[in-house]
Amino acid sequence: MIVLAFIAVAARASSVVHLTNWRISFGDDRTWSEVAFDDSAWDEITFRRVPQSDSIAWLRTHVRLETDLAEPGKPLGIFVAAIASHEIWWDGVLIGSGGVVGPSPDAEIPGPLEAHYVIPSHLTEPGDHVVAMRTSHFHRHFVPSIGYWIMIVGPYDFVMRPDTRSTRTALISLSGIIVMAIFSFMMFLADRRERAFLFLGLLCLTAGLLLVAESWRALVGYTYNWHLLRLSIVTALAWVFDVLLLVFLARRFPMAGAKWFVAIGVSLATIPILTSASWDPKAILGFLFVFLLSLAWCVAAVVRRLPGSVLATIGLGVCLIALSLNPGAFVDRNIYVSVNVLMIFLLASHTLRVRQIRMEREEALVKSARLEIELLRKHIQPHFLMNTLTALSEWIEQEPQVAIEMIDALSEEFRLLSDIAHRKLIPIEEELRLCRSHLDIMSRRSGRTFRLETRGIDPRDSIPPAVFHTLIENAITHNHYEDSETTFDLAVEKIGDRIVYRLTTPLSGAGVDETTEIPEGTGLRYIRARLTEAYRQDWSLAYRRSNGVWITEIGVPATRS
Secondary structure (H helix, E strand, C coil), X not given: CCCCHHHHHHHHHCCCEECCEEEEEECCCHHHHCCCCCCCCCEEEEHHHCCCCCCCEEEXXXXXXXXXXXXXXXXXXXXXXXXXXXXXXECCEEEEEECECCCXXXXXXXXXXXXXXXXXXXXXXXXXXXXXXXXXXXXXXXXXXXXXXXXXXXXXXXXXXXXXXXXXXXXXXXXXXXXXXXXXXXXXXXXXXXXXXXXXXXXXXXXXXXXXXXXXHHHCCCEHHHHHHHXXXXXXXXXXXXXXXXXXXXXXXXXXXXXXXXXXXXXXXXXXXXXXXXXXXXXXXXXXXXXXXXXXXXXXXXXXXXXXXXXXXXXXXXXXXXXXXXXXXXXXXXXXXXXXXXXXXXXXXXXXXHHHHHHHHHHHHHHHHHHHHHHHHHHCCHXXXXXXXXXXXXHHXXXXXXXHXXXXXXXXXXXXXXXXXXCCCEEHHHHHHHHHHHHHHHHHHHCCEEEEEEECCCCCEEECCCHHHHXXXXXXXXXXXXXXXXXXXXXXXXXXXXXXXXXXXXXXXXXXXXXXCCCCCHHHHHHHHHHHHHHCCCCEEEEEEECCEEXXXXXXXXXXX
């Protein structure tokens, strides 16, 4: 991975000396460290182009120290960053070593990825000096595009300090992301139906882990044999971040083609990992492709005026600008602020959506309460009571036992309605009991038999109250059944974590045919309000005529009582 760009920029500003041009030879001879050794026959090479080799390599260069390079009384130092073990020789004197350089994997002990050493003051007189580096790299476990990054000479208090500016930025960004992750998970735990908060929390958690993995070298440091593992972790976390971002946006802004959006995005994030020879482009190209695709999705959401889409678009725009301005430094440094800004905008975007959902829920509750009153009133309306009482008066005189049974059925229905009207969900068994109670009353009143058959019912499932009762009551009200027996059929089909209820009611009576339009009345408005109250927008309601029957389908998430 490319060394932090800050070091190079700060180095130039601090008048440090970059040791760029070297001569190289493979083998091992300690006399190659001496000042008097003639290296003119060695190959010339730049530090960043030292090749992979299966032997010890020696590098030599000359450096001229100017009088203004160091302040009086302050030592000079040398900084080296390479995926290799090393020894640093200054004017023939060993001033530092990282690990143990060896001619074989068994003989070598991996050294730190970055190291800094003090140059003895008696060796820092102004003038020409010879720097030699003895190195080996048997424990890389891969062939990097650049294995030797940088070596500089300058004031020791400069070369020894890490990239504190990037480290502070990473820690500040990490703290913000952790807070957002905790908030998102708490919001999900408070309302588990709000899955977008779960994905946002996972996205923040992945972003935090990515920042930790990316800043680990500056914060903690490690020997170079761990570098491949860290690169793999960074790349894997970047891929997971890309996938979670796609899934979150698809759920946050549901539009046609959401599955294709996620599938294409996952493919674009995966292709660089499989095809790129260098590690940085694996993550950088993945970010670029996913950010561009996500931006297009959010722009489409803005066109459709979906709440919060503008904020999400701005957050993604910030990330794309930061990436395009300096692609090579994005994963190393710019990602800290960019991801934090993106998370803030996504959280703000989703918070606006949650606010809208709560307002819609409150409106649904008010509407449901009004319809609840309407539902109860409908069952005690004078027409209904008059017909029922008239029938009762006749039965009391002619068939007292039937009258008693009718009163019991009527009281049972009113009791059930009173018990369930204020509840958001009830066990399906209570709903079926209410339906059969009403059918029992209507059977006694009409002198005909109304029956309800069920298939696939799980007594553990729940449903909003009086949903099927309302549909059956509508069917009896809008039809003129003349057969001695009429059967209603309720079938249940489970598809994954969803349930589809299919109620089939016969069509009968004058004026009811395949072309008759039946307008949506209070009953269907009540059902829609109850479904919205219980499941928000995660439900479906459809109805149609087919071969002399009326079919109503209600799809809801599986909910256990």
